[in-house]
Amino acid sequence: MTIWAATACGAKGKGMLPLPTRRAALDHLRRFVPRAGASYASGRNTDPGPGKPSAVSRLSPVVRYRLVTEQDVVAEVLGRHSFSAAGKFIQEVCWRTYWKGWVELRPAVWQRFLAERDAAKREADVMAAEAGRTGIDCFDAWARELVETGYLHNHARMWFASIWIFTLRLPWTLGADFFLRHLIDADPASNTLSWRWVAGLQTAGKTYLARADNIARYTEGRFAPRGLAEEAAALTEPPVGPAGKLEALATPDMAAPSLLLVHHEDLNAESLFAADAPVRGVLAACDPALLWGDAARRFAGEAMADAATRAETHFGCGSTLADRLDAETLLSAARAVGARQVLTPCAPVGPVADALAGLEPVLAAEGIALRPVRRRWDAGLWPHARRGFFAFDAEIEGHLRAEGML
Ligand SMILES: Cc1cc2nc3c(=O)[nH]c(=O)nc-3n(C[C@H](O)[C@H](O)[C@H](O)COP(=O)(O)OP(=O)(O)OC[C@H]3O[C@@H](n4cnc5c(N)ncnc54)[C@H](O)[C@@H]3O)c2cc1C
Known part of the structure; x- marks a missing residue:
């Protein structure tokens, strides 16, 4: 099995972006939280330029790979601000949830x-x-x-x-x-x-x-562009079709010896699976072919190493880092720990979900069940992404109350 070689984060703007560990992501989040209220709402549209202090959080790389989840971000913000004071910031975080849900209900768009x-x-x-x-x-x-x-x-x-x-x-x-x-x-x-x-x-x-x-x-006068289009006629396309239903997932067998598969769509397994889950080993697979660019590959690769270390501590077992998410890698990791089940965070529409869909029958042929588990945040909110954002937005406060976050 090939081991992922972690490299230094190559983004030149890294000084302003969080580094790819959960610790760094939480520190970045906590430094931002005091500014998540009125200063975010009034300053979020201004782009002062690269490397300059800005009203926005620059949390997106760590939220994208779920080094911190949307729930972590909103909970931290609500620890300091009321729902209405931080309403604009929470709404922006939920735009991500909305877009994810919207595609999940209409995967053909991707x-x-x-x-x-x-x-x-x-x-x-x-x-x-x-x-x-x-x-x-x-x-x-x-x-x-x-x-x-x-x-x-x-x-x-x-x-x-x-x-x-x-x-x-x-x-x-x-x-x-x-x-x-x-x-x-x-x-x-x-x-x-x-x-x-x-x-x-x-x-x-x-x-x-x-x-x-x-x-x-x-842009605070940094630019004076000339020759921009003065009108924007909408592009057209054949109808996308109505929203479908969120795919129902089988319940995992919490007594079956399991391999935990960590993939780059969710690098926070310890908040999804309890420490006493029957996890015998962890496969942390960050396959560069399932991402598009080198900066993302470097970031996700380093974040994966961090996720593997955290999972080892949480589940009290060993982990293997891999740079392939294929049948050979997964089967050999499952066999090595005698797993009858592979537990994994549910991957949203995209290359990782496609890879998992191809791996499921291969595992099944060996008597190993693939059991993706969806976060309560996603299960609670994605089904509301059926229409426009405003209908979705109306559901957010109720969801936060139901989850005890308000
Ligand atoms: C053309 C276009 C392409 C985009 N592509 C991506 C992309 O590939 N990945 C991505 O994560 N975001 C994308 N966005 C959304 C948004 O621009 C970024 O999430 C945001 O700029 C990240 O900066 P921030 O963390 O400082 O945001 P903040 O303003 O601090 O917001 C906090 C968090 O909320 C979420 N968020 C904020 N605004 C949006 C939004 N409009 N849509 C979805 N989520 C949002 C992000 O997770 C962000 O980290 C795109 C927006 C546009 C207009």
């Missing part, structure tokens, strides 16, 4: 994106845009910032996507692909649906137009 992206790659040339050689000052700076740091402020992501689609008239799927290949927090749901939203596909007919005065104002 498949459609992949197919359209691959078709567009054969037709369009986006080299100048990706290299930051368009002559549009802000756009070129953000293209370079993205590649160099693996992060962009939310407002910059919106402006960038809008200019890509409506000024440069490039296929949105290739812009989304550019983000996937460079963002440390690259995420199938948040990225795809945010690009769709800018393009007018997500909320049919409603687009986002980047305006020069808005950019100048919220």
Whole structure:
């Protein structure tokens, strides 16, 4: 079995982003929490530029891989602020939950994106845009910032996507692909649906137009772009179809000798499985082929090593780090501990879920059950992502009350 070789986090903007351990993520979160109320609400739209103090949390890399969960973030914030004082920040955290749920109920949207992206790659040339050689000052700076740091402020992501689609008239799927290949927090749901939203596909007919005065104002005068599109006609597509149901998961046998599989979609196994779960060994598999870019691979690889160490302590057993999530790796790890069951955090729509779907019958043929377990946060909130965000938003407070968080 190949052992993952951890490397130093390569993002040049790492000074402002949390390092890839849970300890560092929690420290970063706790330093941010005092600012999660009014200062976040009033300052969150301003992008002062790379390396500059900003009103936003820059927590997305650690939330993406669940070094800290949305529940951890909201609980920490509610320890300091009331629900209404931190309402804007909690709402933004829940945008992530909403996008994840939305795709979970309509997985075909992700498949459609992949197919359209691959078709567009054969037709369009986006080299100048990706290299930051368009002559549009802000756009070129953000293209370079993205590649160099693996992060962009939310407002910059919106402006960038809008200019890509409506000024440069490039296929949105290739812009989304550019983000996937460079963002440390690259995420199938948040990225795809945010690009769709800018393009007018997500909320049919409603687009986002980047305006020069808005950019100048919220970048504190750093940019004065010229020649931006003055209108943004929504793109169109065949109907996506109605929301389906969240897939029902079989209940794990909590007496069966088990291997715990940790994958990069959820690096916090100890908050999902009790210490007395029948875990005989841990396989911590971070397969670079299931991510898109090197910055994300480095970050997730280091975070995986941290997750394996925490799981060893929590379950009191050994762990193996692997850089493959394939049948041979999984079966040999399961056999080594006599497992009849593989417990794993439920992976949302994306490459890890696809890999697990392919591995399930291979394990079953050996008499080993694959048992993904969904977090209560996801099980409680994802089913409400059936329509627009505002219907979803109305469910958040009730969920937090039901979970004893309010
Ligand atoms: C075109 C485009 C592409 C995007 N691609 C991604 C992506 O691949 N991965 C990703 O995690 N986010 C993506 N986002 C959402 C958002 O830009 C980032 O999550 C946010 O900028 C992260 O910075 P932060 O942690 O400082 O956010 P904060 O403002 O401090 O928010 C706290 C947390 O809430 C969540 N969050 C905040 N805003 C959003 C949002 N609009 N949508 C979803 N979650 C949100 C993130 O987990 C974030 O860490 C995208 C947005 C756009 C417009």
